[in-house]
Amino acid sequence: MLRFRYPLFIALALFVVGLALTAALQDRHYILLSLVLLAAALFPLFVRLERRSIESRELVLLAVLSAVAAVSRIPFAALPSVQPVSAIVILSAYVFGAEAGLIIGAMAALVSNLYFGQGPWTPWQMFSWGMVGLTAGWLRNTRWMRSKIGMLVFGFIWGFLFGWIMNIWYIISLPDAFSWGLVAAAYASSFYFDLAHALSNVFFLSILAGSWIKVMERFRKKYGLLQRG
Amino acid sequence: MSNGFRSVHPSVALLYYVGLLLFATLLFHPLFLLTELAAVLSLLLLQGQGRHLLRGLPFYLLMAGSVVLWNPLFSHRGSHILFYAFDQPITLEAILYGLMMMLVLLTIMFVFISYNFTMTTDKFMYLFGTVAPKSALLILMTIRFVPLFQRRLGQITLIQSSRGISVSSGKLRKRMSDGMTLLKVLLTWSLEEALQTADSMKARGYGIRKRSTYGIFKLDRRDIITLICLAGSGMLTLIFSMQGYGMVEIYPRLKTPVYTGGDAVMYGSFCMFLLIPVGLEIKEKWLWRSFERRDFPSVIPIKKGPHYMTSRSR
Known part of the structure; x- marks a missing residue:
């Protein structure tokens, strides 16, 4: 069994891709295809993580930041959409770069859902939080992100984008009803949650930004972590 | 406590849950979806997850129920117009499609509850760690x-x-x-x-060589038999599904489903796939019950009444 694991996994993956494509093209049934596409989007991340020679210090650093993000979600479990995870992912990506942000976001979603319950939303959350980290890392050297106001605006925008990406997973289950009306209705019904998320991002970023960036930059310099990325 | 379906080899459990998800997303037929939902529900109840299910139920129903509401409001395909709401035709087909989608979403969410219980982190790591x-x-x-x-x-x-x-x-x-x-x-x-x-x-040398792994799980005879049965019945169902069985046509016009021999064979193998873990759980429950009642149906006879010492041991 162990010897054949790579061919076995590749064959299984190809098989599922084929099934998803036929289901989507023949029967207009898109749920499976959407999951396959998400897996394809996250796949390069894990391949890169496996292939590059990563220092044990960097690996542990990523684990600590993901765990802090995951833990920070637990006290706010009672309040929907209010959590500091996005803010922590943005700050970590700001200091350690896009790739680290992507990994931290995806890991935080995966691990915190061990406590909140895995579901069909897990891959979507991994993707969304990963994208939060990735974009924050890409923009970290621009003047926009360097200013405090710019970073708060960035967090506010991502609060809404996050909710919009999460809405896709059930809009996609109604291919025949797809119209701007449905999209508008779905986005209107999630508006309050998205607003809560956006405002909580602004709040947490405004109180965390200064001190956390200082702490993390000190660690980066002291130990020479993730300097390339 | 780890018994019943929870004690099978991780690869068997993974195959079962992947199969459940595939069938929930591939087979678009009320009979198949209802059967799958019922099987997953009974597995959940047998695993003692009823309380867990009840706690999340309002959320699941809200999420899946909104689909039923929205599909007829925004999709006007179909030929059986029931009535008009906000000057828009509400069709029978759209309502049925919404109901089926609700079944699909509910099944997927219930499968994940059972998955969370059965596939603990160590099993997941055992499979993907290598x-x-x-x-x-x-x-x-x-x-x-x-x-x-x-x-x-x-x-x-x-x-x-x-x-x-x-x-x-x-x-x-x-x-x-x-x-x-x-x-x-x-x-x-x-x-x-x-x-x-x-x-x-x-x-201590991390990263010098390829990381070795230690596996605690062993495929025993029961696991192999279960694996073969699951793979066989699952493949048969998939083959039939690719032939076009197990589908109802709702759009553009609702057709009454016709049942042929192919559908029956497919349904049979589908039920077999679904019910193997349920059977394992029932077997476990039955063994415990027999054990507690002290009259073993097993090969080892147990004497009833007071135990007298035999002449030899006296």
């Missing part, structure tokens, strides 16, 4: 840090409260900034300590 060792190590370390950090945060709170920093007293503004101080201490402490862990890992 394929992606670094990601597996990263996930495992993160999982391990979560309870550690919770405990640490408790210690920090206790110590800092002696110098008046506490989230439970004072004005809101002070509480917030105090909470952030606590989190900052947690971050600094954990990073400092984790980097020591990393250095210790390196000193």
